[in-house]
Amino acid sequence: AQSVTQPDIHITVSEGASLELRCNYSYGATPYLFWYVQSPGQGLQLLLKYFSGDTLVQGIKGFEAEFKRSQSSFNLRKPSVHWSDAAEYFCAVATGGNNDMRFGAGTRLTVKP
Amino acid sequence: DTGVSQDPRHKITKRGQNVTFRCDPISEHNRLYWYRQTLGQGPEFLTYFQNEAQLEKSRLLSDRFSAERPKGSFSTLEIQRTEQGDSAMYLCASSKTTGVLNYGYTFGSGTRLTVV
Numbered sequence: 552a553q554s555v556t557q558p559d560i561h562i563t564v565s566e567g568a569s570l571e572l573r574c575n576y577s578y579g580a581t582p583y584l585f586w587y588v589q590s591p592g593q594g595l596q597l598l599l600k601y602f603s604g605d606t607l608v609q610g611i612k613g614f615e616a617e618f619k620r621s622q623s624s625f626n627l628r629k630p631s632v633h634w635s636d637a638a639e640y641f642c643a644v645a646t647g648g649n650n651d652m653r654f655g656a657g658t659r660l661t662v663k664p
Numbered sequence: 665d666t667g668v669s670q671d672p673r674h675k676i677t678k679r680g681q682n683v684t685f686r687c688d689p690i691s692e693h694n695r696l697y698w699y700r701q702t703l704g705q706g707p708e709f710l711t712y713f714q715n716e717a718q719l720e721k722s723r724l725l726s727d728r729f730s731a732e733r734p735k736g737s738f739s740t741l742e743i744q745r746t747e748q749g750d751s752a753m754y755l756c757a758s759s760k761t762t763g764v765l766n767y768g769y770t771f772g773s774g775t776r777l778t779v780v
Contacts, residue, residue: 555706585768587771592773592776593773593774594668594670594755594771594772594773594774595707595755595757595769595771596771597768597769597770600768641706641707643706651709651712651720651722652697652709652769653709654706654707654708655706656704656705656706657704657705657706
């Protein structure tokens with residue numbers, strides 16, 4: 552079965568600094584990969600997704616992620632973080648048809664002024 | 665389109681009581697999913713529907729849990745004889761799926777259940 556690991560439970564960055572959130576997955580075939588963001592007390596919002604093709608994926612709010620098959624990774628990046636980016640970020644993996652999307656435990660992002 | 669709606673937003677219940685949550689998906693979405701999220705964890709899959717058919721259930725979904733989607737539109741999740749361990753955020757999501765292509769889930773804001 553597929554699984555997702557987010558090694559960093561909590562990350563703190565200064566406003567304006569660059570950001571990289573790590574995600575490693577385990578799945579035998581080519582996975583469908585997603586990043587979601589969750590603000591306190593809210594549902595999850597889709598930032599970006601990878602199905603196939605170009606391994607560098609652009610998303611909303613200035614985020615991007617790169618799929619690296621050799622490293623089984625799908626790291627999320629942003630060149631300059633804004634205070635409003637403070638939230639919980641979840642990486643997810645799914646099979647074809649996305650019947651059973653599996654989420655990582657999440658990384659909580661704190662942004663220092 | 666108002667997105668995925670969940671009702672209620674918060675529910676406090678006494679242990680042993682039954683509770684029911686409702687989810688209204690995006691109208692043109694054919695799939696509906698239920699997830700449970702506990703504090704500090706990512707969402708865990710519970711079950712999903714394609715139209716009105718419940719196609720998969722997680723082993724997390726004990727026999728105290730039942731979900732329905734009677735007309736392929738809204739869905740309900742009922743928990744009978746609630747236990748303190750049922751306290752969690754219950755998230756609903758919907759998606760448009762064509763064959764094996766899924767365009768990503770849209771999540772509701774969730775129902776937070778507290779069992780006292």
